[in-house]
Each structure stands twice: as structure tokens, then as C-alpha cells.
Amino acid sequence: MLSYFLIVVGLLSTASCHSNHHHHAIALARSVVAAASSASSVSVASGQTPAAVANPTASLVGPSAPPLSGVNTATTSQLPDATLTATDPNIPPLSDLTSGLPSSVTPIFTFTAQLGAPGPFPGAPPLPTTTLDRSKYPSPTQNAPTDHPLMSEWLKELEGHQIPDIPPNTNNSECALNPEAARDASRCWWTCGGCTNPTDIVTCNDKDTWGLTFDDGPSPFTPTEENLNATFFAIAGNIYWFNEIAVEAYLQGHQLALHTWHHQYMTTLTTEEVVAEIGFARMMMKDVFGVTPSYWRPPYGDVDERVRAIALAMGMQTIIWTRNPSTLDQFDTNDWRIPAGQVTGPQAFQQFEAILTNASVLNTGFIVLEHDLYPQTVDFAVGYTLPTALASTNPTFTLKPVIECLHLPMSEAYNETRTQPLPQFVTSWHGEFINVAEIVTQSNSNLTTSSSGGDGDGSGSSSEGSSGSSSGSSPLSVSLSNVILAAVVSILAVALKS
Numbered sequence: 001m002l003s004y005f006l007i008v009v010g011l012l013s014t015a016s017c018h019s020n021h022h023h024h025a026i027a028l029a030r031s032v033v034a035a036a037s038s039a040s041s042v043s044v045a046s047g048q049t050p051a052a053v054a055n056p057t058a059s060l061v062g063p064s065a066p067p068l069s070g071v072n073t074a075t076t077s078q079l080p081d082a083t084l085t086a087t088d089p090n091i092p093p094l095s096d097l098t099s100g101l102p103s104s105v106t107p108i109f110t111f112t113a114q115l116g117a118p119g120p121f122p123g124a125p126p127l128p129t130t131t132l133d134r135s136k137y138p139s140p141t142q143n144a145p146t147d148h149p150l151m152s153e154w155l156k157e158l159e160g161h162q163i164p165d166i167p168p169n170t171n172n173s174e175c176a177l178n179p180e181a182a183r184d185a186s187r188c189w190w191t192c193g194g195c196t197n198p199t200d201i202v203t204c205n206d207k208d209t210w211g212l213t214f215d216d217g218p219s220p221f222t223p224t225e226e227n228l229n230a231t232f233f234a235i236a237g238n239i240y241w242f243n244e245i246a247v248e249a250y251l252q253g254h255q256l257a258l259h260t261w262h263h264q265y266m267t268t269l270t271t272e273e274v275v276a277e278i279g280f281a282r283m284m285m286k287d288v289f290g291v292t293p294s295y296w297r298p299p300y301g302d303v304d305e306r307v308r309a310i311a312l313a314m315g316m317q318t319i320i321w322t323r324n325p326s327t328l329d330q331f332d333t334n335d336w337r338i339p340a341g342q343v344t345g346p347q348a349f350q351q352f353e354a355i356l357t358n359a360s361v362l363n364t365g366f367i368v369l370e371h372d373l374y375p376q377t378v379d380f381a382v383g384y385t386l387p388t389a390l391a392s393t394n395p396t397f398t399l400k401p402v403i404e405c406l407h408l409p410m411s412e413a414y415n416e417t418r419t420q421p422l423p424q425f426v427t428s429w430h431g432e433f434i435n436v437a438e439i440v441t442q443s444n445s446n447l448t449t450s451s452s453g454g455d456g457d458g459s460g461s462s463s464e465g466s467s468g469s470s471s472g473s474s475p476l477s478v479s480l481s482n483v484i485l486a487a488v489v490s491i492l493a494v495a496l497k498s
């Protein structure tokens with residue numbers, strides 16, 4: 001049995017992002033952001049999921065996971081007491097963590113990375129000596145473009161690698177809508193049945209070791225300053241806005257890993273689109289940190305043999321989150337369902353208890369999915385799930401970034417500093433393989449025939465799905481908070497220049 005002590009020592013709260021040491025500078029920005037987070041009312045159509053909650057001039061890209069499948073929420077005893085409170089008095093009671101209610105999370109806006117500062121681990125190169133040049137990147141609110149001049153170079157990285165010629169899935173990679181693909185075991189499509197390739201990382205080595213992962217940031221709510229280090233799978237389109245927060249996380253000893261440019265279902269993309277989503281994200285991370293992650297997590301865990309092979313050819317090994325091998329229950333806290341209005345804090349906590357129950361049947365450690373895009377999910381982690389895990393005595397959990405739970409030093413998390421080569425892709429796929437040379441040639445000719453505008457035929461429409469304006473694909477209406485947050489970003493921009 002697990003023993004939980006919910007109202008626990010302030011293991012986390014002492015160093016949490018709610019502490020007061022960011023008191024000078026940009027006080028105005030902070031209070032406005034606090035207002036933004038309490039004002040953030042996100043309305044989500046039933047059965048739908050949010051794409052973004054905060055919106056600095058455009059939009060952050062966020063989780064919209066597939067329907068709750070493979071999750072057994074009925075295994076645990078009962079809902080925790082609805083009055084559960086966190087040790088940190090700034091964090092609302094668990095029962096108050098809902099889509100509309102205020103959050104305590106004080107966004108951190110005061111960190112400015114010193115250009116050329118020393119890297120955070122032995123052997124790390126210094127931070128870049130130039131500020132991020134956003135002008136060389138595509139729009140952070142749209143899918144990575146495939147008509148960019150760098151594409152043919154990136155596509156060449158695939159040469160010499162066997163890339164299974166698997167046609168893209170359709171309809172947000174839903175298993176039921178792609179029955180042929182779901183049935184074809186040789187595609188090893190994780191979404192439908194949890195198939196993993198030997199090169200996937202889905203567990204930690206040692207029993208009761210917890211690989212702590214946060215997806216979809218960076219955001220003003222990213223808990224960079226916890227005593228506990230995590231792996232952050234960052235969306236490059238969000239690093240675009242919050243690069244300083246990402247750098248702070250990196251310098252604080254967290255592992256930074258790639259989560260694509262614009263958070264698409266990767267198995268639905270063409271090979272060129274996958275390359276673009278990884279290529280631009282990789283380029284931005286190198287620009288911001290001075291190193292390139294060796295690990296990535298496909299959004300929604302949506303990966304098959306083609307996508308894995310492309311990623312490995314581009315220097316990215318796949319990390320997903322753990323599933324109970326017999327029940328396929330996922331180690332997904334479903335924390336994002338709180339801001340989505342789909343579950344209450346206590347219901348999410350019940351899901352979390354199911355995870356701990358699943359952990360007890362594994363011989364290995366496990367990797368848990370949480371999110372740092374929303375104030376509620378960060379409150380949920382910092383106030384509830386993490387203190388509970390840390391206070392557990394039977395068993396005792398050890399929480400670490402994934403790289404460390406694999407018994408590897410942080411230097412192995414980045415291509416420039418790792419000493420071990422990435423594993424070779426192996427597959428049981430028995431179809432045809434992609435002729436990469438052909439794609440490179442096509443790509444080159446596309447570039448020469450359509451290069452004039454630079455923007456392709458994208459029509460210049462600025463409101464794409466996740467910006468929440470009118471597109472039919474967007475379930476989200478983001479209200480006042482967008483405007484406020486946009487204002488904050490402007491204030492910030494001015495403050496950072498001075």
C-alpha cells in the first residue's frame with residue numbers, strides 16, 4: 001500500500017516560483033499577469049480540448065490530447081477529501097482547481113539570461129552570445145513550413161537511413177478512424193495499443209524512480225525554480241515567446257527536450273512536414289541554449305515507425321510516457337483536463353492515484369506526463385502530485401529528469417556534449433522504404449519554382465486554429481486574458497530592453 005501524507009513538509013514550496021525574491025522590476029507586469037491568469041476563462045466545447053490558454057499577441061500551443069482511452073479511473077478507492085490543501089498557502093485548495101478559478105502561480109518574468117554565460121553542467125558550452133533572432137523563424141502559431149530553403153539540407157539528413165514508407169494517418173490520428181493502420185502491427189503505432197520500438201524510452205531504469213516530465217511549455221507558469229529537476233518537452237513555437245523562461249529552466253539544471261514546432265499529430269504529417277516540425281524546433285533550441293536536445297517527445301505520443309525513424313535520423317530519440325503493460329493504463333495525470341473544464345481537481349487527483357497504483361506493478365521506474373502551460377496544471381503538480389509523491393514512504397519515490405533516471409549524466413541529453421551515439425533505428429516494418437533522394441530532389445525543385453513569396457501559398461491568414469478566433473477547428477475561445485497577456489508581453493519587451 002502507498003502511504004500518502006498530503007499536507008506535507010514544504011519540500012517544494014520553499015523554492016517554488018511563488019517565493020518573493022523576484023520583487024523588483026516589472027512588478028507591473030507581474031500583477032497584470034496574475035490578473036490574466038485569474039481572468040483566464042477558457043471555454044471548451046464538450047469532448048474537445050484546449051489548444052491554448054495564454055495568448056501573447058498570437059497563441060501558445062497546447063495540449064489537446066486524444067480522448068481518454070486506455071485509462072482506468074475506476075481502480076482507486078475514492079475521491080480525496082475535497083478540502084485538501086497544499087502546504088503552500090498560495091496554492092488554492094484542490095477542489096478550487098478548475099477551469100475558471102484563479103490560480104496562485106506567479107509567473108516569472110524577471111529572469112534575463114546573460115549572453116555567453118557558462119552552461120549548466122560539466123562540458124556544457126556557454127550560452128549563445130547573441131539574442132534570439134525571431135525574424136529568421138516562421139510563424140510560431142502555424143505549422144512549420146516545408147518550403148523553406150533549409151528544408152533540402154534537413155531532408156538530406158535522412159539519406160542513408162531506412163525510413164518506412166508509411167502513409168500519413170488521418171483525422172487527428174484517432175485509432176477508430178484509421179483502422180487499417182491500427183491493425184498493422186508492423187507500423188508500431190503507439191497511440192493504438194501502446195506499441196514501442198526498442199529505441200523508444202518509456203520507463204526509468206529503477207523501480208519506484210519517477211521520470212518527471214512537463215510538456216508544452218515554456219509558459220509564464222513553467223516551474224523553473226523547483227528544487228526538483230524535471231525534463232521539459234518544450235514547444236519551439238512557445239520558446240519563440242518565452243525563450244528567457246526556457247533558458248532559466250535549462251540553467252537551473254532541468255533537462256530540455258524537443259516537442260516540435262507546432263504540436264501536430266506527427267503520424268498525420270508527410271515526411272517533409274515531420275522534418276520541418278523537428279528541424280525548426282531543433283534550430284531554435286540550439287539558438288537559445290547553445291545545445292541541441294538528443295531527445296524528443298511526439299505530441300500526444302503520436303508516433304509510428306516512420307516518424308521514429310525520421311526523428312532518429314535527425315538526432316532525436318523518442319521518449320514517451322509509461323503505460324501499464326497489461327492494462328495499457330497511461331501514466332498521464334490528465335492534468336490538462338482541469339483547465340479544459342473536463343475534470344475537477346479532486347477527479348484529476350484520483351487519476352493520479354491510479355498512476356501510483358500502476359507503478360506498484362512495474363519492475364521498472366516510470367515516466368509521468370504533466371504540463372506546464374497552464375497555471376492550474378502547475379498548481380496541481382507543485383501543490384499536490386509532487387508533494388504527495390515525495391511524502392510517500394511505502395514505497396519511497398525518487399523523482400528525476402528522464403536523462404538521470406536512465407543513469408546518464410545531463411551531458412548525454414544534448415547532441416553537442418553526448419559521448420554515446422544514439423541507437424540505430426531498427427524496425428520490424430515489412431513494407432517499402434522511402435526514397436529520400438527523390439524527396440530531396442522534389443524539395444529542391446519546389447523551392448526553385450515557388451520561392452518568390454517566401455511564405456508559400458499560405459494566404460497570409462493570421463488566425464489559424466489554435467488562435468481561437470473563428471476557425472472551425474478551434475474549440476477554444478480565449479477571452480480577456482489574451483489581451484492582457486499580450487499587453488504584458490509588450491511591457492516585458494520594453495522592460496527587457498532597458
Ligand SMILES: [Zn+2]
Nearest residue numbers: 215216299300
Ligand atoms: Zn504536448
